[in-house]
Amino acid sequence: MDLAVKIGKIKLKNPIMVASGTFGYAEEFKDITDLKGIGAIITKSVTMKPKQGNKPPRLWETTAGLLNSIGLQNEGVEDFIKNKLPFLKSVGVPVIVSIAGETINEYAQLAKKLNIPAVSGLEINISCPNIKTKHRLFAQDAKAAASAVKAVKKNTKKTTITKLSPEVTDICEIARAVEKGGSDAISVINTIKGMAVDIETQKPQLGDITGGLSGPAIKPVALRIVWETTQTVRIPVIGVGGIMTADDAIEFLLCGATAVQIGTANFLNPQAVIAVAEGIEAYLKEKNLSNLKEIVGRLK
Amino acid sequence: MIHTKAEILLNQRIVPDHFKMVLRLNGFKGKIKPGQFFHIRAGSGYDPLLRRPLSLHRIGDKPNIIELLYKVVGKGTQLMSRRSKGTYLDVIGPLGNGFKIEKAQRNFIIVAGGIGAAPLLALCDELAKFRKKSITVVLGAKFASYIVCEKEFKDLGAEVLIVTEDGSEGTKGLATDVLVDVIKRFDLRATTGPLADKDTSGITIGSYHPLVGVYTCGCKDMLKEIAKICKYYKLKAQASLEERMGCGLGACLGCVVNTINGYKRVCKDGPVFDLSEIAF
Ligand SMILES: Cc1cc2nc3c(=O)[nH]c(=O)nc-3n(C[C@H](O)[C@H](O)[C@H](O)COP(=O)(O)O)c2cc1C
Ligand code: FES
Numbered sequence: 038m039d040l041a042v043k044i045g046k047i048k049l050k051n052p053i054m055v056a057s058g059t060f061g062y063a064e065e066f067k068d069i070t071d072l073k074g075i076g077a078i079i080t081k082s083v084t085m086k087p088k089q090g091n092k093p094p095r096l097w098e099t100t101a102g103l104l105n106s107i108g109l110q111n112e113g114v115e116d117f118i119k120n121k122l123p124f125l126k127s128v129g130v131p132v133i134v135s136i137a138g139e140t141i142n143e144y145a146q147l148a149k150k151l152n153i154p155a156v157s158g159l160e161i162n163i164s165c166p167n168i169k170t171k172h173r174l175f176a177q178d179a180k181a182a183a184s185a186v187k188a189v190k191k192n193t194k195k196t197t198i199t200k201l202s203p204e205v206t207d208i209c210e211i212a213r214a215v216e217k218g219g220s221d222a223i224s225v226i227n228t229i230k231g232m233a234v235d236i237e238t239q240k241p242q243l244g245d246i247t248g249g250l251s252g253p254a255i256k257p258v259a260l261r262i263v264w265e266t267t268q269t270v271r272i273p274v275i276g277v278g279g280i281m282t283a284d285d286a287i288e289f290l291l292c293g294a295t296a297v298q299i300g301t302a303n304f305l306n307p308q309a310v311i312a313v314a315e316g317i318e319a320y321l322k323e324k325n326l327s328n329l330k331e332i333v334g335r336l337k
Numbered sequence: 338m339i340h341t342k343a344e345i346l347l348n349q350r351i352v353p354d355h356f357k358m359v360l361r362l363n364g365f366k367g368k369i370k371p372g373q374f375f376h377i378r379a380g381s382g383y384d385p386l387l388r389r390p391l392s393l394h395r396i397g398d399k400p401n402i403i404e405l406l407y408k409v410v411g412k413g414t415q416l417m418s419r420r421s422k423g424t425y426l427d428v429i430g431p432l433g434n435g436f437k438i439e440k441a442q443r444n445f446i447i448v449a450g451g452i453g454a455a456p457l458l459a460l461c462d463e464l465a466k467f468r469k470k471s472i473t474v475v476l477g478a479k480f481a482s483y484i485v486c487e488k489e490f491k492d493l494g495a496e497v498l499i500v501t502e503d504g505s506e507g508t509k510g511l512a513t514d515v516l517v518d519v520i521k522r523f524d525l526r527a528t529t530g531p532l533a534d535k536d537t538s539g540i541t542i543g544s545y546h547p548l549v550g551v552y553t554c555g556c557k558d559m560l561k562e563i564a565k566i567c568k569y570y571k572l573k574a575q576a577s578l579e580e581r582m583g584c585g586l587g588a589c590l591g592c593v594v595n596t597i598n599g600y601k602r603v604c605k606d607g608p609v610f611d612l613s614e615i616a617f
Pocket of ligand 2: 581582583584585586587588589590591592593602603604605
């Protein structure tokens with residue numbers, strides 16, 4: 038059975054990656070996850086300087102969903118290269134480093150710093166809803182989104198995936214802009230901004246008031262965006278949002294996703310990626326197909 | 338650490354809203370430290386979505402049999418309370434660091450706020466093995482019917498002081514008031530002696546009392562008050578903290594607590610912290 042896919046120059050043995058921020062730097066899961074079974078590992082987003090993140094509490098469960106307001110806590114790119122990358126490299130699956138800048142220049146610098154062999158590609162995170170900015174997210178402005186991509190492309194030959202926000206008027210406009218900017222793929226979607234209130238204390242449930250919604254609750258939105266963008270751009274679209282099972286992943290593939298990412302599901306089942314890969318294989322067998330490509334975009 | 342299906346050997350209500358669950362961890366061979374926890378999937382659906390962290394309450398008859406004590410507070414624990422004997426739960430653990438047992442201490446003060454008693458009984462099991470020691474347990478509860486583990490602590494040779502908020506049993510008031518009375522029984526001159534001690538974070542806090550140690554678990558307000566009291570009397574205090582958790586493995590950074598050394602992960606750097614380190 039052939040589950041292999043290619044995103045830019047990166048070859049994946051199966052189309053299932055772990056989503057940024059939900060799998061740390063992989064080492065945290067090494068005792069209970071068969072890491073070698075993962076198609077590609079996307080790291081927690083790294084920033085130029087260390088970032089302490091938002092005030093706790095940072096998590097709140099909603100009906101079939103999870104609000105998080107982590108705020109990109111990480112030790113910065115230098116520490117990442119020194120202390121996290123060696124283990125990631127040792128796993129032996131493609132390592133895609135998620136990068137988040139506050140300015141276009143920071144994206145450029147991050148790309149430059151990560152020009153090292155252990156890094157297979159970059160996911161350009163321009164869509165984190167948990168960061169306070171005076172202006173819109175880069176992902177909410179076609180020009181700004183394209184500039185971030187161009188800045189990265191100018192400084193790397195590695196495969197780039199641009200991660201988009203669902204919170205825009207016209208997702209296709211943004212997708213086209215980043216394709217034009219030179220992105221090798223897009224991943225959709227990042228979390229959707231939401232909030233929750235404790236009626237006893239009359240305070241927000243999250244320390245940062247708002248947070249990003251993930252999990253099964255956002256799957257229909259993610260699926261619709263995958264379907265819309267695959268109609269529009271030629272570069273591969275990677276589906277993210279509420280994928281818990283192989284059936285969910287297959288829906289994304291049928292809607293045109295070349296690959297998928299699994300986020301929140303890792304918290305419920307640290308072997309989710311493996312289970313989804315096995316489930317896709319079983320589905321292909323059942324349908325008498327031998328190649329993943331035979332279902333991608335085959336929505337009738 | 339293991340990710341396994343655990344068979345429910347017992348799931349029993351012991352007092353209103355409080356349940357004891359006994360699990361057999363299939364395939365588990367390691368050791369479990371008091372203060373460590375298990376990340377448990379209560380059901381198989383998506384509401385509740387996440388696992389629930391529950392502390393080790395006691396090691397059972399065999400090293401792979403564990404007891405948990407939980408209070409039904411939400412959807413997850415409600416689902417757990419309905420699970421029957423012979424069925425299986427999806428469990429990851431043991432996780433976290435556990436209590437550091439200070440070998441030099443001889444006088445242990447345990448302060449349990451409500452269901453906070455859960456991890457402290459496992460700790461008391463360990464402390465009971467010390468020779469020439471005293472263990473005093475301040476057991477706080479909202480009202481008499483919510484008192485848990487009184488007999489278990491007594492069976493370990495501990496003195497148990499009951500405190501209830503409404504005075505329906507024991508002293509009326511807060512566990513922290515009784516804690517101060519207990520502390521005052523000790524000779525506190527040692528704390529002002531020439532013992533320049535260092536705490537684990539490497540910051541000199543002054544001299545701790547070498548023999549008396551405080552161990553606690555309960556609500557944030559109680560821990561904050563205990564931190565103040567222990568700072569005043571220069572007593573080392575460790576607390577098992579609770580926070581909402583995602584991964585439970587140190588990856589998502591969803592469970593952080595603010596400390597004097599920045600945000601720390603309750604699931605990985607804790608759940609047990611030196612109380613002097615927490616920035617309340
Ligand atoms: C706790 C948490 C932390 C996250 N951190 C990041 C991050 O650092 N960078 C990023 O691009 N996305 C981050 N995300 C978003 C996920 O990568 C993903 O886009 C989103 O959760 C939707 O997928 P899911 O429903 O499978 O979780 C985070 C999500 C969660 C739940
Ligand atoms: S729960 Fe994920 S880091 Fe603690």
